[in-house]
Amino acid sequence: MDFRFTEEQEELRKEVHDFFSENLPSDFESRGSGPGTTMEQFKFWMELQKKAGAKGYLTPGWSKDSGGLGLTDMEQAVFMEESSYWGTSWPGTMGQRICGPPLHVFGTEEQKKRFLPGIAKGEAIWYQCFTEPDAGSDEANVSLRCVEEGDHYVLNGQKTFITSPGPADYLYTLARTQDIIPKHRGISLFLVDAHSPGISYGALPTLGIFTTEIFFDNVKVPKDRLLGELNRGFYHAMVTFEFERSTTGAAAGARRNLQELIEFCRQEKRNGQPLLKDPAVRDLLADRAIEVELSWLQGWFAAWHFSQRDKLGSPPPEAGGLHAKVVSADRAKQLIDAMGLYGQLRSGSKYSKYSGRAAQQWLSSRSTHPGGTIEVQKIVLAGRGLGLPRIPAKFNKEIRAAIEGVGV
Amino acid sequence: MDFTFTEEQEMLRTSARDFLETECTEKLVREVEDGDLGYSPELWKKIADLGWLGLYEEIGRAMMPCPHLSTVVLGGMTILEAGSNEQKSEILPAIAAGDRIIALALTEPESAWDMKQTWDAAGVNVGATADGDGYVIDGIKLFVHDALPADTLLVAARTKKGGNPEEGITLFLVDAKSQGVSITPLITIAGDKQCEVVLDKVKVPKSSVVGKVNGGWAPLERSMQIATVLLCAQMLGAGQRLLELSVDYARTRIQFDMPIGINQYIQEHCVFLLRDVNGCRWSTYLAAWKLAENEPCDMEVSVAKAWSSNAYEHACWCAHQVHSGVGTTVYDGVLPLYSRRGKTFQLYMGDTTYHKEKIATLLEDWSPPERPKGAPLGLWEEKPPFWIPDWWAEFDKGT
Numbered sequence: 001m002d003f004r005f006t007e008e009q010e011e012l013r014k015e016v017h018d019f020f021s022e023n024l025p026s027d028f029e030s031r032g033s034g035p036g037t038t039m040e041q042f043k044f045w046m047e048l049q050k051k052a053g054a055k056g057y058l059t060p061g062w063s064k065d066s067g068g069l070g071l072t073d074m075e076q077a078v079f080m081e082e083s084s085y086w087g088t089s090w091p092g093t094m095g096q097r098i099c100g101p102p103l104h105v106f107g108t109e110e111q112k113k114r115f116l117p118g119i120a121k122g123e124a125i126w127y128q129c130f131t132e133p134d135a136g137s138d139e140a141n142v143s144l145r146c147v148e149e150g151d152h153y154v155l156n157g158q159k160t161f162i163t164s165p166g167p168a169d170y171l172y173t174l175a176r177t178q179d180i181i182p183k184h185r186g187i188s189l190f191l192v193d194a195h196s197p198g199i200s201y202g203a204l205p206t207l208g209i210f211t212t213e214i215f216f217d218n219v220k221v222p223k224d225r226l227l228g229e230l231n232r233g234f235y236h237a238m239v240t241f242e243f244e245r246s247t248t249g250a251a252a253g254a255r256r257n258l259q260e261l262i263e264f265c266r267q268e269k270r271n272g273q274p275l276l277k278d279p280a281v282r283d284l285l286a287d288r289a290i291e292v293e294l295s296w297l298q299g300w301f302a303a304w305h306f307s308q309r310d311k312l313g314s315p316p317p318e319a320g321g322l323h324a325k326v327v328s329a330d331r332a333k334q335l336i337d338a339m340g341l342y343g344q345l346r347s348g349s350k351y352s353k354y355s356g357r358a359a360q361q362w363l364s365s366r367s368t369h370p371g372g373t374i375e376v377q378k379i380v381l382a383g384r385g386l387g388l389p390r391i392p393a394k395f396n397k398e399i400r401a402a403i404e405g406v407g408v
Numbered sequence: 409m410d411f412t413f414t415e416e417q418e419m420l421r422t423s424a425r426d427f428l429e430t431e432c433t434e435k436l437v438r439e440v441e442d443g444d445l446g447y448s449p450e451l452w453k454k455i456a457d458l459g460w461l462g463l464y465e466e467i468g469r470a471m472m473p474c475p476h477l478s479t480v481v482l483g484g485m486t487i488l489e490a491g492s493n494e495q496k497s498e499i500l501p502a503i504a505a506g507d508r509i510i511a512l513a514l515t516e517p518e519s520a521w522d523m524k525q526t527w528d529a530a531g532v533n534v535g536a537t538a539d540g541d542g543y544v545i546d547g548i549k550l551f552v553h554d555a556l557p558a559d560t561l562l563v564a565a566r567t568k569k570g571g572n573p574e575e576g577i578t579l580f581l582v583d584a585k586s587q588g589v590s591i592t593p594l595i596t597i598a599g600d601k602q603c604e605v606v607l608d609k610v611k612v613p614k615s616s617v618v619g620k621v622n623g624g625w626a627p628l629e630r631s632m633q634i635a636t637v638l639l640c641a642q643m644l645g646a647g648q649r650l651l652e653l654s655v656d657y658a659r660t661r662i663q664f665d666m667p668i669g670i671n672q673y674i675q676e677h678c679v680f681l682l683r684d685v686n687g688c689r690w691s692t693y694l695a696a697w698k699l700a701e702n703e704p705c706d707m708e709v710s711v712a713k714a715w716s717s718n719a720y721e722h723a724c725w726c727a728h729q730v731h732s733g734v735g736t737t738v739y740d741g742v743l744p745l746y747s748r749r750g751k752t753f754q755l756y757m758g759d760t761t762y763h764k765e766k767i768a769t770l771l772e773d774w775s776p777p778e779r780p781k782g783a784p785l786g787l788w789e790e791k792p793p794f795w796i797p798d799w800w801a802e803f804d805k806g807t
Contacts, residue, residue: 002410003697024780029788039798041787074409086780167803201804205795259777266772276772285771286714286764290691293711297690304409318682381682382675386655389670 003300009078012071016057016082023048029355030087030256037210042091042166046122049090053122057083058096062104066112067120077248077303084249085256091166095119095126099172102189102239106228115170115191125166127194129159129173129214130237136161136369137376139174140184140234144216146175153190153221159214161204163370168194171214178231182393189233191225208367248299254292257357261285261335264354284334291331317385329374332358332365411693429470434742437749440473441599444556468642468753469649471745473600475509475554481635482628483510483562486579490619490627495581499560511558511584513549513605514628520550523762527632529625530573534607536565536580542613543567545580548606553756555591555603558584563607568622579624581616582607598749633709636757637699640692640712643720643753646746647685650727653742654678658730668730677726684719684726691715707770714763717754724750 005013036042052058053067061076062068069075080097083090090096100119103111118124135141144157155175171192178186192199198219204211228236262285265275275281305315336343336358347356368374382388391399467474484503487495502508519531534547545565555561561582568576582589588610593601619627655678658669668674691712698705724747728735735743754760 001413001693001697003694005409021778021781023782025782025785025787026780027784027786027788028780028782036787037795037797038787042797042799044785044787167799167806195806203796203800203804210795210797210800256777258771259774262771262774263776282768283764286767289707289767289771290711290715290764293694293708294687294691294715297694298686300409301411301690304411318686378676378679379672381679382669382672386675386678386682388655388658388675388678389667391670 005078008071009075012060012075013078013082016079019052019055019057020082020086020088023051024086024088028087030089036089045089045091046166048088049092049122051122052083053092053120056120058090058092058122059100059120062100062116062120066104066116073307074303077300080249081252081299085252087253087256089165090122091125092119092122093165094128094163094172095124095170098128099126099170102236103191103227105239106236108224110224111191111227118169124169126170126172127162127164127168127212127214129162129171129192131161132158133160137373139237140182140187142174142176142183142187144173144175146177146188146190146221149220151223153223153226155190155192155198155216155219155221157216159216161206161211161369162214164210164212170194171199174233174237177233180231184234186231187233188230189227189236190221191227192219192221196220206367208364209370247295248303251292251296251299254288254295257361258285258288258292260357261288261354268353281338284331284338287334288331317381329365329368332361336362434471434745437471437473437745444593444601464638464641465645465648468645468647471646471749473749475511475557477635477638478512478554478558479503479508479510481638482512482631483560485631485634486562486627487581487618489630490579490624492615492618494615495618499581508560509554509558510560510562511552511555511603511605513552513555513561513563513582513607515549515551517548517550523759524765527758527762528573529577532564532566532573532577534563534565536563536567536578536612538567539611542611542616543578543580545582545607545610545612548604550604551594552591552603552605553600555584555605556593556601560584561589561605562618564624564628574625576622577624577628578621579618579628580612581618582610582612586610586612596752598752600749600752602752632757633705634699636709636713637692637695639753639757640688640695640716643716643750644685644688644692646750646753647681647688647720647723650723650743650746651678651681651685654681654727654730657734661734674730677729681723681726684723688712688716688719707767710763710766710770713758714760714767717763718760720750721754 036045049058056064056067056069057079059067059076060069060071060079061073062070064070096119100116103115107115115124119126130139130142132142132144134143144155144159146153146155148154153175155173157175159171159173171190171194173190173192174187175190176186177188180186196219198217200215200217202213202215204213227233262276265278265281265285268275270278276285302315305312309315339353339358342351342353343358343362345352345356346359349356352359372380379390383390464477466472467476480503484500487499491499499508499510503510514532515526516531516534518533519525522531525531534545534549536543536545543565545563547565549563552561561584563580563582564577565580566576567578570576584591588608590606590608592604592606594604596602618624655669658674658678659667661668669678691708695705695708695712698708724743727743728747731743735741738744758766
C-alpha cells in the first residue's frame with residue numbers, strides 16, 4: 001500500500017497549481033454555482049479553458065495526437081483535483097469528462113481526429129444528451145426515435161434536464177434504434193451538430209445548475225456520426241460512468257470549501273467568541289473534515305482502480321460517489337442551520353455572510369441526481385455490488401397492472 | 409499510489425483467518441466470557457507462537473478476546489520506546505513468547521465521565537509519591553482492560569501537579585501480585601473483564617519507572633495512537649463480517665415467498681453497511697500507512713477513529729435490522745457478540761465525539777485557502793443571482 005504520488009505526478013500538480021495561481025484573478029471567489037451567469041464570466045472561463053487546453057492540461061490522459069499529454073488516468077485525476085481545488089468551472093467539462101473518453105475508446109480514426117482535439121484544446125462545448133421525460137433513472141427507456149433513411153439517420157423526440165454550461169457545439173446523444181427487450185440492447189450513440197436543422201432548445205433552470213430541454217424534429221444525422229456499434233450505445237456509455245465516478249475533484253473542492261468555512265468561523269463572532277469556538281460549529285467542521293478525507297480516499301481509489309483496469313477490471317460499484325452525495329446534502333443542511341437567519345441570504349445581499357455560500361450549497365444539495373440519484377445508486381450497489389436480488393423485469397407489467405387495477 | 413497489499417501481507421491475512429476460524433469459534437468466545445480470565449490462555453499462546461500479531465482485522469472479524477492490544481501495543485511498544493535496557497531485555501522476549509501479559513492502567517473513576525478527560529493527560533490523577541528508594545502509588549484505576557490475566561500493570565500516575573498536565577505523568581511497571589493491588593472485574597456489556605484496579609499504597613522500586621520521571625505521557629501517547637488505529641482495524645474486520653452475514657441472510661431468508669433482500673428497505677441497510685465498512689477501511693489504511701511511514705498523522709488517526717466508531721455502531725444497527733429477531737438470540741446468535749463486544753472498540757481510546765473534538769482543534773490551525781495572484785477583473789462582484797445565463801439569449805436565437 002502506498003498513498004504517495006509519483007514524482008511526475010507531483011510535478012504536474014505543481015505546474016497546474018502555478019497555472020491557476022497565476023491565471024485566476026485575485027478577486028476571484030468560487031461560490032460553487034457553475035460558470036457564472038454574466039457574459040463576461042462565461043468569456044473568462046472560455047479563455048482560461050483554451051489556455052489550459054493549449055498546455056494539454058484539460059485531458060492529460062489522452063494521446064498527444066488527440067490534444068492530451070499522453071499520460072495516464074492518474075494524471076487526469078491529479079488535474080481534476082487541482083482544478084477543482086481552485087473552484088474552476090469549465091464550459092467544456094462534459095466533453096472532457098463524459099463524451100470524450102468513450103470517443104477515445106470507440107470512435108473511428110476519423111471521428112477522433114475530428115472531435116477530440118476540439119475538446120482537449122477547450123474550444124468545443126458538448127452536451128451529454130441522455131435524459132428524457134420518461135428516461136431519467138431508467139436510462140434504458142430512451143425513446144428519442146432514430147431511423148435510417150438513405151445515407152443518414154433521422155432523429156425525432158425530446159431530451160430534458162441537459163446540463164448546459166455554455167452554448168453547445170455538439171450533442172452526445174443516446175437514441176432508440178431498435179425496439180427490443182431488454183431495452184438497453186436497442187440504443188445507439190450519435191455525435192450530433194448542435195445547430196442541425198430541426199433542433200430547438202428551451203431553458204430549464206434548476207436549483208443547482210442551468211439545464212435545457214432539447215427538441216428533435218426530423219433532424220438529419222450523417223451515417224458517420226454513429227459512435228461505435230449500432231445498438232451498443234448503452235454499453236459504450238457505461239464507460240463514461242466509470243470515468244465519471246472518481247470524486248477526486250469533489251474532494252478537493254470540498255477541502256477548499258472547508259478552508260473557506262474555517263476562515264469565516266475564525267473571523268465571525270457570535271456571543272462574544274469566534275464561531276470557531278462554538279461547540280456546534282466545531283462538530284460541523286469536524287464532520288466536514290472527515291468527509292473531505294473519505295471522499296479523497298474514495299476518489300483516489302476509484303481513479304487508481306480505473307487506471308489499473310487492464311489488470312483489475314472495472315472499478316467495483318462501491319468505488320462510486322454515493323458517499324459524497326449523501327453526505328454533502330447533510331452538510332449543506334447543517335451549515336445553513338448553523339447560520340441563523342443569515343443562512344437564507346444569497347450572495348447579492350449586502351448583509352450576506354460567507355458570500356452566500358450556505359444558501360447556494362443548500363440549494364444545490366437539492367439536485368443530487370446528476371450521475372444517478374442517491375436512490376438509484378443504492379439499488380445499483382445492492383444489485384451489482386452486493387448481489388442482492390431484484391424484481392425480474394418481466395413482472396414490472398404485472399405490478400403496474402395490479403396497481404392500475406386497484407385504481408391507484 | 410497503490411491500494412493493494414503485498415503478497416506477503418495477503419498471505420498473513422489469509423492464514424490468520426484460517427487459523428482463527430478453526431481456533432477461535434464463537435463457542436470459545438462465549439466460554440471465555442463466562443470464564444474468569446477474559447481471554448483464552450491456550451489460544452493466546454498459539455497466536456503468540458505463530459507471530460501473527462499485527463492482524464487486527466482478523467482478530468476483529470473473529471471477535472477474538474485476547475490481551476494483545478494491552479500487552480504488545482500499549483505495554484510492549486511503550487517499553488520498546490521508553491524503557492531501560494534491563495526492562496527491554498527482561499520483558500520484550502517474554503511478551504514475544506506469549507509468557508507475559510501486561511495491562512495498561514490509565515483511566516480513572518473521575519475522568520471516565522468525560523471522554524475529553526478520559527484519554528488526556530489531565531485525566532490522570534492517581535498519584536505516585538517518592539518514598540525512600542522508590543514510589544508509593546495510591547488510588548483507583550477503572551476500566552482497565554486485561555487486568556485479570558496480567559502479570560504486570562503499566563500504571564500511569566501523576567508525579568507532578570500544576571503546569572502542563574502532560575509533563576507530570578510517570579509510567580510504572582507494577583507486579584500485579586504486589587501487596588496493595590486488588591483487581592475486580594466489572595460487569596460490562598461485552599463481558600470482556602475490564603477491571604477496577606485498586607492501588608492501595610503500593611510500593612514500587614525506582615527501577616520500575618518506564619522512561620523519564622514526569623515524562624511518561626509522550627511514549628504512552630504514541631502507543632495509544634497505534635492502539636487507536638488497531639481498534640479501527642478490529643472494527644473494520646468485524647464490520648466486514650457483519651456486511652457478509654447480512655447480505656447472505658438477505659439473499660437466503662424467505663418471507664412473503666421472496667428473499668427479503670428483494671425489498672429496498674433491506675437493501676438500503678446492506679448498502680449502508682457497505683458504505684460504513686468502506687469508509688472504515690480506507691481511513692484506517694491511510695492512518696496506519698502514515699503511522700508506519702512516521703509521518704505526522706494526528707488528523708488521519710482521529711478521522712479513522714471518529715468515522716469507524718460511528719460507522720461500526722451504525723453497521724451493527726443495520727445488521728440487526730436485516731436479521732431482526734434471529735439476530736438477537738444470545739446463546740447461538742452471532743450478531744449479539746458483534747454488538748456487545750464492538751461497543752468496547754468504539755469507546756476504547758476515545759469515541760467519535762472525542763476524536764471529532766480533536767479534529768476540530770487541529771482544524772483551528774488550518775490556513776485560509778490560497779488566493780490566486782492574477783490581476784483583479786471585477787467579474788465576481790456581489791450581484792443578485794440570475795437563473796438564466798447571459799449567453800442563452802443569443803444561443804436560443806441562433807438555433
